[in-house]
Amino acid sequence: MTMDFDALLLSRLQFAFTIAFHIIFPSFTIGLASYLAVLEGLWLTTRNEAFKTLYLFWIKIFALSFGMGVVSGVVMSYQLGTNWSVFSAVASPVIGPLFAYEVLTAFFLEASFLGVMLFGWKKVGPGLHFAATTLVAVGTVISAFWIIAANSWMQYPEGFTTLADGTLRATDFWQVVFTRTFPERLTHMLLAAYLTTALEVGGASAWRLLRNAADPESRIALRMAIGMFAIVAPLQLFVGDLSGKEVMEVQPAKLAAIEAFWETRTEQPFHVAAWPDRAIEGNRWELSIPRLGSWITAGDAQAEVKGLKDFPPEDRPPVAIVFWAFRVMVGLGVAMIGLGAWGVWLIWRSGGPERHPLYLRAAILMSPMGFVAVIAGWIVAEVGRQPWVITGVLRTRDAVSPIGAGEVSASLLAFMVVYAIVFSVGVLYILRLIAEGPRPVPAQDTEPPLKPRPPGYALGAAPDDPEGGPR
Template sequence: MNAVDSALAAARAQFAIAISFHIVLAAFTIGLANFLMVLEALWLWRGQRIYLDVYLYWLKVFALNVAVGTASGLILEYQFGLNWSRLSTQAGDILGPLMFYEVQAAFFLEAGFLGIMLFGMKKVGPRLHLFATCAVALGSLISAFWILSANSWMQTPAGYSLGANGRFIAESWWAIIFNPSFPYRLTHMTLAAFIGTATLVAGISAWQLLGERQNPRARLAYSMALWLIVVLTPVQILVGDLHGEHSLKVQPQKVAAIEGSWTRPADGEGEPLRLFALPDMAERRNHWEVAIPRVASLYLRHDLSGTIAALDEFPPEDIPPVPAVFFAFRVMVGLGLLMMGQGLVSVVLRWRHRLYAARWMLRGCVLMAPAGFLAMLSGWVVTEVGRQPFTVYGLMRTADSLSSVSRQQVIGATWTILAFYLVIFGVGLWVLLRLLREPPHEDEPGPQPTLADETGKS
């Protein structure tokens, strides 16, 4: 490995570390902000104190998550200038405004109302406070909109022209923002944020119910989270299928890597579903392959004899790292199926009036607590590693996006970032565990409304 390749690998590893920390916190912010919005709306609508208690309890978790997430996001932003300055130079006319819109429209919206949401209930009253909560929830979704628009443009570039020295120049902002893969990625990621939050809330509430089974507030959070899993996991699977069909059209190498398909099957044989294999990049084949004939043709082509472009049909230098994409996809799908099973089991237990009594289900939900975010991270690996060796797909290679930095410089910065993250996340995790040690109780401490007659008591 030469010096350039070594520096590139180090820079990619650094970015992967930074984004892996930040994306979980950002997704939890999106999911938890909308969960709080629903809780406060139910409190005002039904006039039952139990919703306010659960709201105040999870509001403390939300505040902690925002604080830690903001710290992790700052480091991520700096990497574009430090490690990926050539990408910033070549594609800055497009990516720069999209990132600015995210800050201008979303960050200020969230930050402007966050103070009211956290501390203003005594000052502004319940209805205006609900408006602030809705603004923060909306701001989190707008932030996701712009970030995913920028990322999707790098996956499926549109609305541009190439100027001097290969710089990307914006020609149609409508085509840039609503590029071909954007609707699929926005929907898929938003659902992932909601489902990840639901599995985490369900797991934490189940853990609390194992120690205090009759706690009605822990039961409420547990029940709401499981209902969300029941409703959204089938929708996510459908969206994922549509996203995969679109990726087959615009990024066939990625889909071939997902399937571990090195050679196209003979006519009429169809594409097998490879449950397990060890892809070998050097020999361009799979070892220890376990496959079910024709099944992949059914979900890829909706035809038992259909095939896809295989990896040997593309230049070797344009093929992504197959093992990472292959295994990450199977982790994502496996966890998704487990979460759908979790939701179906909860429906059966509700019908049998054993949802809160089944301790094996409570323990299972505790184990499944990180499943949604682990599936999301696996999906992110599929998306980003599957795009390689390009940053702007088909137009700009990752190696051409790197700054003039040495491997030693990148590794030194990486250790500094890791140390910072360990401190920030270590303190954040310690505070979080202290917050979650006790389940929510009646008259949960926190900012109280000034107009109690508007809401009533349960």
């Protein structure tokens, strides 16, 4: 029994470790692909060379991030078979098609046009190249659609039946895809990706502006990032509130853990900070605002909200980690709103943020916080679902593969060593590129052809031949 528990714990730690690395790359590339499409569209519309310079700079970051995201995603899919084979056997008839559709409709689309996007500046016309960039951006959104659909079904399963052998079968595919929690969760994830990208772009631009306040590309990029903060961050808070109210209806135990509510009562307080303790079934101390908890969670200060004591101890999520992860996520969201409002005020009243080193330093400090918020949000969603891997259907302890702790610990150690080397090198190289900043490139090196190639052009044509003639 101890060995089984150890294998379960190590399998959970391994999946948490790998997904924490993986999620930072899709959350960045989803937003960055859309940002690249906007930059190229603006360049084609205005012919302002600053937009092309920014595009050619950020596409290098995108290519590296996309590659690391693919590699880390493949590792995660293997774990479903090695560490979570029971879950795969039980649930794959329902959510397996969702993963397959993600590959067929999203990954193939991205892979097909990524080459044109990366290497097609001198090979295809401007319209086709812009179409390739746009399709890659659309592919990243479609990928998020299917992954969030699968996860939302695991959070609140609908449209299925359980067979005599314990496996699940879909009875209504549309219900499987469009579960009750899916719209808010997809919107919340996409907005988080756009904010993460905006923070990175804003921080990189601020870094350059501290050294050269007249850098035109960085001035433009920072103002675009500020516009994203100002619009998307408040919208994210609104969508998050809608998602929280949905959680109260479909996952009340998770909601109780998020807010550290132990007793079921009306006029629940809002705990700004607390020390939840499962051993005493209460909070050892708390800093609270009376009645605000019911109003935030239910929209009514008089509403009754369930506490954790209404659920059997074996059905309660870990409270402390969920409680604090939620507050990290929300606190960073409020900071993003403040950063956007501050930036808009500086543009409106003070001539621009590039003249204010304090703001630039704040933007640099906030640049990695999008990733922190995304990981904190994932902890809330996934740890808050425990002890279920499929809510109300399959417990996590029953989903693990019949393997020993030794095998899992060996693979976990191997992952930690490999990730520490490979991803550290990749991230350091990305940071080095960001520190160098965008540099204008001679037009002849990157300009898409504005006229058809002459009839003599062939695959053997010299790439640096401006006439495109045969070698």
